[in-house]
Amino acid sequence: xxxxxxxxxxxxxxxxxxxxxxxxxxxxxxxxxxxxxxxxxxxxxxxxxxxxxxxxxxxxxxxxxxxxxxxxxxxxxxxxxxxxxxxxxxxxxxxxxxxxxxxxxxxxxxxxxxxxxxxxxxxxxxxxxxxxxxxxxxxxxxxxxxxxxxxxxxxxxxxxxxxxxxxxxxxxxxxxxxxxx
Numbered sequence: 001x002x003x004x005x006x007x008x009x010x011x012x013x014x015x016x017x018x019x020x021x022x023x024x025x026x027x028x029x030x031x032x033x034x035x036x037x038x039x040x041x042x043x044x045x046x047x048x049x050x051x052x053x054x055x056x057x058x059x060x061x062x063x064x065x066x067x068x069x070x071x072x073x074x075x076x077x078x079x080x081x082x083x084x085x086x087x088x089x090x091x092x093x094x095x096x097x098x099x100x101x102x103x104x105x106x107x108x109x110x111x112x113x114x115x116x117x118x119x120x121x122x123x124x125x126x127x128x129x130x131x132x133x134x135x136x137x138x139x140x141x142x143x144x145x146x147x148x149x150x151x152x153x154x155x156x157x158x159x160x161x162x163x164x165x166x167x168x169x170x171x172x173x174x175x176x177x178x179x180x181x
Contacts, residue, residue: 002108003063005054011068011172018167018174020181023063027053031069039073039103040118046071047105055109064110070171072147074100079147085137088148092136095149096128096158102149102169108177115180119173121164123151128158 004011005026015022029050036042046069054067072079074095082088100123108115132154142148149155151169167174 001063002066002110003054003058005050005058005065005067006171008068008171010170014167014170014172014174018178020174020178022066025058026050026067027057029053036078039071039078039101040105040120042078043069043071043103043105044118047107051107051109060109060111064108066106066108066177068104068106068172070102070104070146072100072102072149074098074147079149081144081146082142082148088142089133089137091148092128092133092142095125095147095155097125099124100147100149102147102151104168104171104173106172106177108180113180115177117173117176119165119168119176121162121166121169123155123159123169124161125155126158126160128155 001021004015004022004024007026012024031046034042034045036045047067050067055065075098077094079091082091101120103120105118136154141150141153165173165175
């Protein structure tokens with residue numbers, strides 16, 4: 001049993017699918033103050049910040065601690081969570097017809113070990129159909145998604161090639177985590 005210090009429904013789903021027992025509770029961390037020189041640096045700082053605040057509150061005695069964060073990057077831009085529909089549309093158009101990298105950092109700690117991992121999955125996308133994009137925008141499914149991207153949803157039919165683990169792109173490298181557990 002571990003403590004997933006994340007409110008992400010997708011991360012919880014990934015742990016369930018990997019048959020990893022967990023409880024889910026977390027303390028928020030403000031990512032807006034992060035200044036980073038690269039997407040990997042950003043995702044590490046965000047994950048480490050979440051780790052620090054959650055470790056202070058929960059510790060690791062009762063349950064091992066697992067925190068994670070994900071960043072999306074395309075065309076040398078960090079594509080954060082969209083603030084509004086126009087922002088989401090611009091973020092998605094940056095990815096349309098391009099390579100998009102989804103980088104996930106996780107920190108796992110129990111009383112015997114601490115694991116820090118940064119993994120990346122690259123997607124090469126076809127151009128997005130604008131009518132299809134309008135439907136996705138109206139659905140609101142882009143909300144709270146790094147890069148407004150749902151590789152398991154809207155973006156799935158536009159994937160030409162994948163390099164890396166799907167779970168990494170969805171927010172948690174469960175293949176690696178299982179190997180250590």
